[in-house]
Structures are given as C-alpha cells and as structure tokens.
Amino acid sequence: MFSATIMATIVFIIAAIVMVLASILSKKALNDREKSSPFECGFDPSESSRIPFSLRFFMIAIIFLIFDVEIALILPMIMIIKFSNIFIWSFTSMFFIVILLAGLYHEWNQGALTWTT
Template sequence: MYNKNYLKILLFIFIGITIGIIPQIIGYICGPHKSYKEKNSSYECGFNSFKDSRIKFNIKYYLIAIFFILFDIESIFFFPWCISMKKIGIYGYITIMIFIFELIIAFLYILKEGALEW
C-alpha cells in the first residue's frame, strides 16, 4: 500500500502533465492546417539564413542550458525530503544541509568561472 504523501506527488505530476498536454491538443484540433507562404518563411531572426546550419555557436549557450537542467533536477529532491522530514529527523536534516551546501559550492564555482556571463 502506498503512502498518502506520495499521492500528493502523483497528483502534482498528473496536473503538470495535464496542463502541458491539454493546450497542445486544443491547438491541434482548433488550429489551421493549411500551409501558406508566411508560415513556411523564416521567422526567428527576421531574415533568410545565409550560411550552413552547422556553424559554430558559443559554448555558453549550452552551458547555461545544462546548468539550468542540473539545478532544476536537483531541486526535485526537495519534494520527498519535505514530505518525510518528520520521519527522518535530524539525520535527514543534516543530509539535506550537506546537499544544499554542495549546490551552493557548485553555483559559486559556476559564477567564478564566468559561465553565466554573456
């Protein structure tokens, strides 16, 4: 038998997935399906591409995306900790403080290396 606390997490995940999928389904059903000239034109930068698509990009774009994903995934670990805080006691508190300390050290390293500077 599963714990009631996990039911809250499953409900949170279900609502998140539902909010992400329902607008896409509505847009697909209600949106236009005909192709026309403006729809197929380039729109990201306002002009047609003039080079090969395999040009070099600055690595910092990728680093920022990876840092965001890493810190986002690490923040997910706070959900089970918050739910089970009463059961795990002081050992769980010390463990999460070590985890937060490691996150702070990683963030300070990122700032020191200048990975978030443009």
Template sequence: MYFLTEYYELYFYSFFILLVSSIILLLCYVITLKNAYTEKNYGYECGFDPFSDARNPFHVKFYLISIIFIIFDVEVAFFFPWSICIKELMFFGYYTMFLFLFILLIGFIYEWKKGALEWE
C-alpha cells in the same frame, strides 16, 4: 460474464473519451480554414528562422547555461520528496539535504567565480 459487468463503468468512460476526442478532432478538421501559405503554421523557435539551415553554430554559453539549469532542476526534484517526508527523516534528513545544498552552493560559487554566468 462477471468480467464484463464488473468493469462496465471503465468501458463506458473509455468509449466516451474516444468518442468525444474523435468528434473534437473531426470538428477541428472541418471548421478550420484552409490556408495555402503553410509557413504561417510553423512555430517560431527561439528567435531562429525555422526554414534556414539547421547547422548554425551556437555560442558555448548556451550549453553552460543549459547544464547549470539541469543541475539546479535536479535539485528541485530532490526537494519535493524531502519536503513530504521531512518529519520522518528527522536529523539525518536535515543533515543530508543541507550537505547536498552545500555541495550545490560550492558549485554555484565556483561557476560564478569562473564567469560561467556572465555573457560576454
């Protein structure tokens, strides 16, 4: 019995969330108009027809740009924790982050010089 009385607020909020979400889903199903033309409901994906063959060749530049994006996105993921604990890290934290940025800068300059960022 102790277990039930201690967590009654959690049970209440869980039940309330399930109830509200169920009501919203039911209302969406009841209120929406039924359209026979179902192709209008599909998303428009990056300028490509969603009903065409999925095996279209992509230009290699798409892959190069995506790899560059992933690399610099990981850089931002390293910046957030570093910026939070910058006072505790002192000189070592500055040194390692600037070394990391220097390596990324060298890679970016290399990509730029090789023409990976130029669309032909």
C-alpha cells in the same frame, strides 16, 4: 549452462540480422537537392541554415538542467520530514544544499553564469 550459451548465440544472430536489414533498408537511393535543402517559403535560403552554435548558451542550459534535477531531488525531502529522524534529515538536507551552493559558487567564480562577455 549450455542452453544459456545457445540462447545468447541466437539472440546475437537475431540482433545482427535486424541491424543488417535496418542498415540496408534505411539507405536513401535518391538524394534530391530540393528535398535536402532547408525550406524557406519556396525561395532559396538567404543565409546558411548551419549557423554557429553558441557554447555559452549550451553551458547555461546544462547548468540549468543540473540545478533543475537537484530541485527535483530536494522536493521529496520535504515530504519525508514527518517520517525520519530530524537530526539525520537536517544533516542530509544541509549537506546537499552546501554541495549545491559550492557548485553554484564555482560556476559563478569561473564566469559560466555571465551571459554577456
């Protein structure tokens, strides 16, 4: 018990030292206006580089990622059909697909899938 406490203390001290050194060494001493501005072929930028972010695009991207991950979860179900009980496999598959369809219906009903509004 005593050695675990000593090891935890040593690890904490080493981590603290590394974090302090990283924060000291990563500070930029010189903030040059030309280096921090966006590069546009040597000319001054014609407009701000900080354009407003489209929340609608973000929501569509998140929905795409969620359904993409769920497709990746469905694909192995096809591979295990030979090795599992057909009743349990079909019940699990249909339950999973019903949850996906309910989520899709909810997103459609809330208007999250309409791009132009």
